[in-house]
Amino acid sequence: MSTEAVVNEEVAAKPASEPLFSKKNRKLISNPLDGDNPITVQILGICSALAVTVKLVPTIMMCVSVLFVLIFSNLSISMLRKVIPSRIRIIVQLLIVASLVAIVDQVLQAYAYDVSKQLSVFVGLIITNCIIMGRLEAFALANKPWPSVLDAVGNGLGYSVILISVAFFRELLGSGSLFGFKVLGENYTGNGVMMSPVGACIVLGLLIWAQRARNGYREEA
Amino acid sequence: MSLNKNTNGYIFGFALLVILVCGVLLAAVSGALSEKQQMERELERKKFILQSSLGDEISGMTKQDIAALYEKRVEEMVLDSNGKAIDGVSVNQVVLGKEYKKLEKNGTIKKGENIQLPIYLVKAENSEDVQYYVMPMFGFGLWDNIWGYAALKSDLNTLQGVVLDHKGETPGLGARITEQKVQSRYQGKTVADESGAIVSVKMEKGEGNDYSNKPHSVDGMSGATLTAVGVNNMMENYLRLYGPYIESAKQNK
Numbered sequence: 001m002s003t004e005a006v007v008n009e010e011v012a013a014k015p016a017s018e019p020l021f022s023k024k025n026r027k028l029i030s031n032p033l034d035g036d037n038p039i040t041v042q043i044l045g046i047c048s049a050l051a052v053t054v055k056l057v058p059t060i061m062m063c064v065s066v067l068f069v070l071i072f073s074n075l076s077i078s079m080l081r082k083v084i085p086s087r088i089r090i091i092v093q094l095l096i097v098a099s100l101v102a103i104v105d106q107v108l109q110a111y112a113y114d115v116s117k118q119l120s121v122f123v124g125l126i127i128t129n130c131i132i133m134g135r136l137e138a139f140a141l142a143n144k145p146w147p148s149v150l151d152a153v154g155n156g157l158g159y160s161v162i163l164i165s166v167a168f169f170r171e172l173l174g175s176g177s178l179f180g181f182k183v184l185g186e187n188y189t190g191n192g193v194m195m196s197p198v199g200a201c202i203v204l205g206l207l208i209w210a211q212r213a214r215n216g217y218r219e220e221a
Numbered sequence: 222m223s224l225n226k227n228t229n230g231y232i233f234g235f236a237l238l239v240i241l242v243c244g245v246l247l248a249a250v251s252g253a254l255s256e257k258q259q260m261e262r263e264l265e266r267k268k269f270i271l272q273s274s275l276g277d278e279i280s281g282m283t284k285q286d287i288a289a290l291y292e293k294r295v296e297e298m299v300l301d302s303n304g305k306a307i308d309g310v311s312v313n314q315v316v317l318g319k320e321y322k323k324l325e326k327n328g329t330i331k332k333g334e335n336i337q338l339p340i341y342l343v344k345a346e347n348s349e350d351v352q353y354y355v356m357p358m359f360g361f362g363l364w365d366n367i368w369g370y371a372a373l374k375s376d377l378n379t380l381q382g383v384v385l386d387h388k389g390e391t392p393g394l395g396a397r398i399t400e401q402k403v404q405s406r407y408q409g410k411t412v413a414d415e416s417g418a419i420v421s422v423k424m425e426k427g428e429g430n431d432y433s434n435k436p437h438s439v440d441g442m443s444g445a446t447l448t449a450v451g452v453n454n455m456m457e458n459y460l461r462l463y464g465p466y467i468e469s470a471k472q473n474k
Binding site for chain 2: 051083084085086087088091092095096099102103106107109110111114120121195196197
């Protein structure tokens, strides 16, 4: 029996067994980075974008945590998608997300104690981050594990890009430092607005403006 | 044959299974990490004690250096409510949050309770003389518990420094008690009046006022008056609790 025939048969039977990084799969990662960004376009997960972006280090920790939770919740929901009873699917999603967040919280407390204290309640609040539940409902429940993981990576990175840019400007203008190193000189007086969530709101607004101007966004009537 | 996923039996079974798996996973993670977390908390306590007393000296030090310095300079003691050292009790056995529950609202000790008060004596470098007396404090801010350490100089009156921390104060407002800028306002203030009675140091309402002539007042945090009230109560309660010890230590000088 020729192997070619078998391969052809498989492809015919399972049209989805495409290369791991097919064009469609690559789009799952690249779309949320810009055109379909969860924060600047879908305006989800704003709470943490405003709350934890005072300094770069905790922000990056937050992004890693969200990425972890997003990937593993998307993966597990996608694997369970055929056995989850639809009547209790939301609470099952919540349970899985909450467990993952609790794990992240425990690990941070053990290995990044200072950062975990700075992030305080916002690690726990990852549970309520709309991006996560949104991806579970909109994507993982209807797609296979691998595309779900890619979707999670894409959205997690899309979230991280915005958070880190906001944190960059807030730490630079608010404390005159980057990653805790003074870059604007010792005499720089921090901008109080940038230290408060108001500053994040302004920076985020400017980012959305810049992105929409570049992409030629039109508000739909 | 495909299983009917909408029967009650299936839903209960599924829910139970998911809960079991998540529960076991969480218990395993928590069990595996608890020792490391305990170590981190211990280290933070040591850091706070040294930070309140030695201040900038420890900035930039690694965790190992801090632990070594603590080992070298700090003597630990647990006091009873009369300011006498309790033998055979180590500070690690005292949980501040539990001791705090033995207090009435007004800061006096509840009837029939025996409070245990840890105190840390920071010795001068290469000497046995006590340079700073560091007292832990515990209280309640606006939303949740607050705690900290107050370091008195060897005159047992002047504050060398304080370290304050909290569980859930509002970020940007009450949470500012963790900022060095706010904590340094306590430096050089005195806790007793001329007669030697404890009056504590109060954080006043409003921000940006000059209190340099007032030894018992520090500038407040705008927008966080209730956290400041919590800090004031905490500091007063604990200075009073340590009062007997402060008295006897002064006389032994």
